[in-house]
Amino acid sequence: MMTLTRRSVLAAGSALGAASLWPRFAAASVPVRLTSVKFGSVSWLIDTIRQDGIDKKHDLDLRIVEVANNQAAPVALLSGAADVIVSDWTWALRQRAKGDDLKFAPYSSALGSLMVSKDSPVKSLADLKGKKIGVAGTGIDKSWIMLRAYSRKTLGEDIAKVSEPVFGAAPLVSEEFKNGRLDAVLNFWTYAARLEAGGAHELLTMADVVQGLGISPTPPLVGFIWSEREVRDNSIPVTKLLTVVAEANQVLASSDAAWERLRPLIKPASDAELVAIRDYYRSGITGSWGEAQTAAAKKLTDLLIELGDTELVGDGTHFDQNLFHT
Structure with a gap:
């Protein structure tokens, strides 16, 4: 018969305790840290996600990293302060040419x-x-x-x-x-x-x-950008984030009441201004990225390289279709 020592009992108890806690830890969702400019269009999207409980529906732990302006978002991504940012694929393409393993998924085709x-x-x-x-x-x-x-x-x-x-x-x-x-x-x-x-x-x-410039269809220039390696190594649920965003955009595309609720964030000077912003946003809601968008993006990149210089497109930038999440 085996005799249990105090140490073996404690060890067994610790193992049982760890085993009982494991499912709870395993079930905890990995957070996604997303940058947002206060009062910008991404903040409207985030508010809709939270007000409608879309993040909870998909068990998404969405954490917001507020940045002062659009130029600060890439700094947050490259420094590891954020997992996902909203920026231009033209910037991401320059970074990818430098060796960064960035990926891009469209957010909006609304342009200035x-x-x-x-x-x-x-x-x-x-x-x-x-x-x-x-x-x-x-x-x-x-x-x-x-x-x-x-x-x-x-x-x-x-x-x-x-x-x-x-x-x-x-x-x-x-x-x-x-x-x-x-x-x-x-x-x-x-x-x-x-x-x-x-x-x-x-x-x-x-x-x-x-x-x-002869580009058709117009490829969405603004989107979600992340590091492929960081997302893979840390199991960051970017696909879940994109699903949540698509559902929130369905709300914003169809509900005028949702825009009324956003009035304190948008701070329009008039009803006409709120309507103009709503209509601009809706016109920019985009679907998934496909072959036609990739071909258009390549044509635009090649044209900018042909007409431009290092200031325009960045030294050594070349088109890389692997940037785009399809």
């Missing part, structure tokens, strides 16, 4: 616009020669990159060299435009919607620009 005031004498892109153009972001913002490529193709000149671009944060360039200190403003779609509701009108939409 080049806006002018309702009584502006500017009627075409050519009329902006010698004029001040406010540009949200920096010199490598995707919309500015494409507008420069478009101007080279249609005008035979780089709009950056024949006009006076003024770069700044989206709210700042919008205010400068409204105060008459800029002749036009190229801004993100949320700000373009607000300006349109206030009486400004579109000189060019970025969809017009993409089509003018």
Whole structure:
């Protein structure tokens, strides 16, 4: 007969305790850390997910990493402070060319616009020669990159060299435009919607620009980006996140009441502004990424490389279809 010592009893008890706790630990969901700019469109999506319990329905532990602006999100991803960010695939493509194993899934095809005031004498892109153009972001913002490529193709000149671009944060360039200190403003779609509701009108939409560059269909430029290795090694449920996002977008596509609930986050200046933002958002809701989008993205990348330089596309950037999550 085997004699149990105090140590063996304690060891057995510890093993039983660990075994009884194991299912509880195993069932715990792995969190997803997603970046969000406060009051940006992703925050509206997150609010809808939580208000409708879509995250709980899919057992998604969604944790938000608030960043000050869109430029801070890539820093959060590369530093390991976030698992998933929302950014442009043009940036992700540059990073992938540097060796980062990034993946991209579409979030929105809504694009910004080049806006002018309702009584502006500017009627075409050519009329902006010698004029001040406010540009949200920096010199490598995707919309500015494409507008420069478009101007080279249609005008035979780089709009950056024949006009006076003024770069700044989206709210700042919008205010400068409204105060008459800029002749036009190229801004993100949320700000373009607000300006349109206030009486400004579109000189060019970025969809017009993409089509003018001969790209069809217009590939969604903004999406969820993550490190393939980090997601695999840490079992981060990105696929579950994408499912939750798709369900929340179904709510936002069909429910006007959902947008009324978002009013405190959106802070529209008028009912017309809320409607404009709602309609812009809905127009940008996209499906999955397929072969047609990959082909269009390749054509756009090749065109930017052909027309551009290292400032436009990044030194050594080449198209890589493996970036895109299909």
